[in-house]
Amino acid sequence: MKEVVTLGMPEKLSVAVLLSSREKFSAFYGGALARWTYEVYSRLSSDLDVTVFGYPTANDDRYPLRHATSSTWRLCNFISYTHRWRKV
Numbered sequence: 617m618k619e620v621v622t623l624g625m626p627e628k629l630s631v632a633v634l635l636s637s638r639e640k641f642s643a644f645y646g647g648a649l650a651r652w653t654y655e656v657y658s659r660l661s662s663d664l665d666v667t668v669f670g671y672p673t674a675n676d677d678r679y680p681l682r683h684a685t686s687s688t689w690r691l692c693n694f695i696s697y698t699h700r701w702r703k704v
Contacts (some may be wrong), residue, residue, distance in 0.1 A: 628665040633657065635670030642677040654679040 633653050640646045641653070650670075657666045658681060672685045 630665045640673040
C-alpha cells in the first residue's frame, strides 16, 4: 500500500463505500452487504479513513463506522413509487 506523507506525518487514505439501494448499515436491519462492509473495513480502519454512504439508518442501530446519508434518497424513493403508478 502506498503511504501519503504530508509535512512528515503520514496521512490515511480515504475510502468511500456506497451501499446499494435500501441497504441499512445495521447489524439488525442490514443485510449481507452491510455486514461484509463492516467486517472488512473495521479491520482496516487503522490504515484507512472509511466513510460508508447509504440509506438512512438510526444511530442506535448503526455499525460503529462513519456513515453518511444524502437527502437525495427521498427523491430516489419518490421515483421508485412513481414507476408503480404508471403501471396502473
